Amino acid sequence: MAFSGMAKAVLLDLGGVVYEGKHLLPGAADAIARLHSGGIALRFLTNTTRAPKQRILERLQDFGLSVSADEIFTPAQAACAWLAERELAPFLVVHPNLVPEFDGLEGEDGEAVVVGDVGPTLTYDKLNAAFRRLNDGAEFLALANNRSFKDSDGALSLDAGGFVAALQFATQRKPHILGKPSPAFFATALSSMGCAPEDAVMVGDDAESDVAGALSAGLGKAVLVRTGKYRDGDEARVTPAPTATLADLAEAVDWILAH
Template sequence: MIKGVLLDLAGVLYDADRPVPGAAGAVARLRDAGLPLRFLTNSTRAPRRVLLEKLRGYGIDLTGDELFTPARAACDLLIACGLKPHLLIHPDLAEDFADLPDTLGPGRALVVGDAGRHFTYDALNAAFRVLEDGADFLALAANRTFRDADGALSMDAGAFVAALEYASRQPPEILGKPAKPFFDAALASMNLAPEEAVMIGDDAESDIAGALTAGLGQAILVRTGKYRAGDETRTTPAPNHVADTVVQAVTHILA
């Protein structure tokens, strides 16, 4: 029996800079049914403040505690392990790391997000040298693609994370989806066992296979966002259900 719902953001609740039709109403239906919700994103360009403002602007009301981002996970890990970060991220995301204690160290960690056009050779080489000096390797996410503002797919951070791994021979610790600890943190905040929750996402690899591998009871793939025909057959585990939009996904959950 489903007792909680995890929802991806980009591609599920909004597409580029437009809300998915009916998304706000679908979220409201889940809340009216008494189901706790958590919003999990691999977005690493916009800070959590902007994400919250965007969702609220689309009529989707949520609290900061309901939003789980890789940057939040990274800050928790850096503080817990006493690691001073070398950030290879988009400048817009820097505010999410602004409140880290000045006392972190002497250990170091390279933190890589989607830096966009700031993925220059010099920036990547500086990051590589930090790894060569013994820093831990933290990747906020390693998605292959995302739906860009112009409606087309663009390269995400995954290719650049792979380049650094190849050069340094050091595998990264992935902090966002599909990492099991990312799902576990959201589930723990709802006091739910994995099998009691369902994930709704548009990424068959990170959202769907990631959730099911983490033990979630169900995962629903939506045909919006980065979805391409046949995605439901390209990953293992495969989705339990495929819906045209989040509206149909919610109808399936509540049926």
């Protein structure tokens, strides 16, 4: 789908695109400032399930970026809205840092197993308890389905998708995916700006969830950057393929403003 004119909005992944660990990536702050000065609306879409939204906001502000909570969209945020709408209580298979995000969601109409990146706290007993609840009819929510992420030591680590796959295999049930590449996740962010999908660009380092996911959701263009979890040849491994594959966020913003 082609742009109906100049790009009106940009959706940015965070980890691996704007920052890595505790460090802002070179040129990222200036690139974001150029989008703002160009009058292009901006939203940050992250699939991280190890940090609550407030901590993500504080990290961006600590980097000196002018960002509000309304500009950040997380899978946990989407899950809380999904659970509240259906009055379901969460059974959490998530990192301890994320547990407070679900406070107050007691639910009266049943239960949903919520799976994220559990990290080193995963145990057989926890996974088996989730398995039993799913067999008893609980809803199955995956905060994200990513295969890996670039960890603080610079190497790839197992992401939430592995835990989701284990429960999917054992229960023979498909989860509701709430983060990228869910079309609803992209749509919620675009709706907050009043932007049609064909007028937006996604920038990410995950060819599968960020880029192919965005294009499949109807976004006009999606740019893959060679930072973060990117590995040589990622652009050739997905369908739809990236509109462009560029060095980093700074080069991606050059490309967006030029197109």
